Amino acid sequence: MTTRHLALGMTFLLQTTVGLLGNLFFFYHYLLLYLTRYKLRATDLILKHLTVANLLVIFSKGVPQKMAAFGLKYFLDALGCQLVFYVPRVGTDMVIDTTCLLTLFQVIMISPGDSRWAGLKIRASRYLGTSSILCWVLTVMRCVLIPFYMTDKRNNTNIIVKADHDYRASALQ
Incomplete structure (x- = not known):
């Protein structure tokens, strides 16, 4: 393992650790508020979804990058x-x-009471949950074709490599 790989690995480890600690703090905070039946503000629902999305990115991208930076190559099927x-x-x-x-x-919430947005102030917090779920559904549907455009890099059959990462044994076509 070269010094470059070690420095890169330590950088990924630091970023992953700080991101993981921050997001786990928020996750624990909202879990504690939920268990104590504390009344949440409207923005707390959005922040909970943001915490889950950040944790998805950290676990699915940060951990494999960290493992590859420390020298483990092509460990994913x-x-x-x-x-x-x-x-x-x-x-x-x-x-x-x-x-x-x-x-x-x-x-919507900070708009003045006599503006066009005033009518939305009352209804906005009622539709936050629906809007968040709709965002998740649309995002999952928008990204669903990504796995279908991948081929195994080890087969050497008709592959154009867009990004070559040490932990992935596949590339985009």
Whole structure:
């Protein structure tokens, strides 16, 4: 293992650890609020979805990158490789979608009472759960074709490598 691989591995380890600790803190916080039956604010629902999406990205992208940076090569089979392409894409898209949903909700809530948005203030928090679930469904459906466009790199049959990662034994066609 070279110094470059060690430095890269330590960087991935640090990023994964900090991200994991921060998101697990939020997950624990919302779990504790749920168990104590504390009344949550409307934005807490969006932040819970954002925490889950971040954890998806960390576990599905951070852990394999860390293992590859420390020298373990081609340790995923075809299904694992497809999941490593699919799950981080869904997580990343959900982070973007949830952040946009949070921004839109905050714009509605801070708008003046005499604006066009005033009528939405009352109804906005009622539809947050539905909007969040709709974002998840649309993101999963939008990314569902990703695993179907993959082939095994070890077969050497009609492959155009877009990105070559040490932990994936497959590439996009």
